[in-house]
Amino acid sequence: MPIKVDPQLPAAQKLARENIQNMEGEVSAEQKKLSLRLLILNLMPLKETTEEHLLRLVGxxxxxxxxxFLRTKSYQSKNTSAAHLAEFYLTLEEVRDEKFDAMIVTGAPVEHLAFEEVAYWPELVEIMEWSKSHVYSTFYICWGAQAGLYYFYGLDKYPLSEKLFGIFEHSVSDSKASLLKGMDDVFYLPHSRHTGNHKEAIEKTAELEILAESNEAGVALIRSRDNRQVFITGHAEYDADTLEKEYMRDLAKGRSIAVPQNYYPNDAPSKSPIVRWRSAAHLLVSNWLNYIVYNGSTYKAEQTIGKP
Structure with missing residues (x-):
């Protein structure tokens, strides 16, 4: 089924070539029964790339x-043009009175900083607090997940001895969970991060449940027991070449970077990467939207902007 975004958005035009339809104009009352409003807080530097990644899954x-699309007002992106942000993004002030069925908070390359040292942390806190009364369910990705776990539950991140970089095998902890319907007992996810969260601390938090984890990558998928918050520590949304681009970028800058694990055949960068995570990524996002957001949201009938 289609997504509904500004048809001039570059990502929408590219995805149209993949048969992901963009819905234009008003929808009928019957269509509204099957429609959701999704807010995406995009904190990634290459925002246009992230738009494409996420819209592909949502579609x-x-x-x-x-x-x-939502942006921070307190921090101006250095890697996305001001014109793009002005045309396709809103700020919290512009959506404050609206209700959304779902929200996605992306990762951000600020792991090396304490949360309070991040330039837009006060604004992110305000958005997360606002979401409690204006968003039914929020999906937090990588650093975004760490930020949500820290703000809502006081669970801090810790530095890893070396960067976790590659594709890792994960095991399902609760196959009956709505988020994991149809998921294989073992699935794969990309990870690219320098920090992690302690499993023991999450287990001691009564409001949270671990749904999937990895021997190598640690806890991967967590939900609040009321399904209002979902946290994923990896990047299910990544394209086939995303880790390769990151690897080549760091090599070009002379940074110390290992070949991403389990990514290239025989760990040989001369060969094309093996995509092992695409089906799990689509299923995870689809389950979240279908079973948790659509079945649970009290906002989906409130399609008029600004209604309390």
Whole structure:
């Protein structure tokens, strides 16, 4: 089913060539029954690339999803043009009175900083607090997941001895969970991070449940027991070449970077990467939107912007 975004968005134009339809104009009352409003807080530097990654996953669901992109007002992106942000993004002030069925908070390359040292941390806190009354369910990715776990549950991140970089095998902890319907007992996810979260601390937090983890990558998927928050420590949204681009970028800058694990055949960068995570990524996002957001959201009937 289609997504609904500005047809001039570059990512929408590219995805149209992949048969991901962009819905234009008003929808009928019958269509509204199957439609959701999704807010995406994009904190990644290459915002246009992240838009494409996320819209590809969101577009693979039987629901019609209206997507609104959110940016921080307190920090100006250095890698995305001001014109792009002005045309396709809103700030919290512009959506403050609106309700959304779902929200995605992306990762961000600020792991080396304490949360309070991040330039836009006060604004992110305000957005997360606002989401408690204006968003039914929020999906937090990588650093975004760490930020959510820290703000809502006081669970701090810790530095890893070396960068976790590659594709890792994960085991399902609760096959009956709605988020994992149809998921294989073992699935793969990309990771690219310098920090992690302690499993023991999460287990001691009564409001949280671990749904999937990895012997190498640690805890991967966590949900709040009321399904209002989902945290993923990896990057299910990554394209086939995302880790390769990161690897080549760091090599070109002379940084110490290992070949991403389990990514190239025989760990040989001369060969094309093996995509092992695409089906799990689509299924995870589809399950979240279908079973958790659509079935649970009290906001989906409130399609008029600004209604309390």
């Amino acid at each position: 693979n669901t039987p629901l019609e999803v209206e997507v609104v």
